Amino acid sequence: MASGKQRTITKTSSSRTKKTDPHEHGIWIVSFGIVLILLIAAVAFLYQKNRMLSQEFDYLNQTLRLKLVRLSDQNDQLQQRLENEIAEREVLEEVRVGEHSESVFSE
Structure with missing residues (x-):
């Protein structure tokens, strides 16, 4: 300012606006959809495996009951034979x- 010129100070914001890709939102939706589909498939697989x-447990239980x-x-039967x-x-x-x-006595 000694020279007589006026300086203008422009402050740049430290938080710059991030340029977003227009497809980024769609990528997140597709990724979420894929994860959701995989999760549903895993739950269906585990449900089927559980059934x-x-x-199989019911069959084995029935078989063991018949053997018992x-x-x-x-x-x-063996007890009766032993008693006889x-x-x-x-x-x-x-x-x-x-x-x-x-x-x-006879002698």
């Missing part, structure tokens, strides 16, 4: 003791 595993019923029936054999042995033991005591 398949549930059906068969084993229970076999156990009952024990009863037969007791009768045979009583017969032997009776024969032995008769032979002792």
Whole structure:
């Protein structure tokens, strides 16, 4: 200002306006759509997998129940056979003791 000229100070803003690509908004929408479709596909896949595993579990559960019923029936049959054999042995033991005591008395 000593020279007599007037200086004009223009302040440039530090936050410059960002030039946006007109397609940038569309790119975000397409990206979001793709992510949403992938998410829906993943949920559908997991739902289907869950149904398949549930059906397989039900089948295995039913199979195990049938095997348990068969084993229970076999156990009952074996228990009955064991009781019958024990009863037969007791009768045979009583017969032997009776024969032995008769032979002792007859001598």
